[in-house]
Amino acid sequence: MENVSQAKGAEPVAVLTLRTVKRGNEEKFEAALHDFISESLHSEGQLGVHVIRPPTGSDSREYGIVRRFISREARDNFYRSELFKKWEEKIAPMTEGSPVRQELTGLEAWFSLPGREATVTPPxxxxxxxxxxxxxxxxxxxxxxxxxxxxxxxxxxxxxxxxxxxxxxxxxxxxxxxxxxxxxxxxxxxxx
Structure with missing residues (x-):
């Protein structure tokens, strides 16, 4: 496992991935997500994962997964890994459309507005x-x-x-x- 101390000049990176789960697949998706997070947290360069679930009582089926990496290189390696490719294949039948992915900087994680595209953030x-x-x-x-x-x-x-x-x-x-x-x-x- 890579030393969490960063290489000179490397900065941590946070990535928000939005996924819409097909109706009726929420429990299967939650179980698969739990297993994937448990397995993937041991990947090199990981700093943590936070899951944003749909609000209780809402009709939303959109999940936000914020994953933090020690560097852009660690991020790229993770999204190219076999582990990630297998995850994508496993959940494809449970989700609608392609994932929406956005790199977050600073305060943006708090400012994703309901019903907005992930790329729309305030100044x-x-x-x-x-x-x-x-x-x-x-x-x-x-x-x-x-x-x-x-x-x-x-x-x-x-x-x-x-x-x-x-x-x-x-x-x-x-x-x-x-x-x-x-x-x-x-x-x-x-x-x-």
Whole structure:
């Protein structure tokens, strides 16, 4: 397995792949995805995988798979691998159309707008401003909420739990809500 320390000049890369699962194949796809992720995380150059499932109660059957690599070379090697080719063959009967794949940079992972093409993202300054609007109140709320639970822990552990709390709340609550509320502002009018 490759050392996770990066080669000089190499930067981590995140790739979002969108897949629409055929109706009635959701359980089979979930099982296949679980097995594939378990097997593929041992591939050289992997930094992790995050699965974005369709919202509960919605009619959407679109899955987002965000995979992080230590470099572009590791990304390319993975998508050319036999393991990945076998995965594509296995799920082809369970999915509709071709996958939509996009490289994510920085904040884009939080700003995929519902019902939009994966390639449509807001300008970076708008993403940064919206993120500040989400982070500011969250960074005040989380320490206040956690203090009674972690107040007697060493400062480094307190900082860890506060950071983890902020990330969890931003990822699953604050940013999805903000993106939905600010959708018309985030995208230029001709794209909205």
């Amino acid at each position: 970076r300054w708008k993403m940064a401003l919206a993120t500040v609007v989400g982070v500011y109140p969250t960074s005040m709320l989380v320490p206040w909420l956690l203090q009674p639970l972690i107040g007697k822990l060493p400062p480094l552990l307190q900082a860890f739990f506060i950071a983890a709390g902020i990330v969890v709340i931003l990822t699953w609550a604050v940013m999805p809500l903000l993106v939905k509320l600010l959708e018309r502002w985030l995208l230029p009018r001709e794209e909205a």
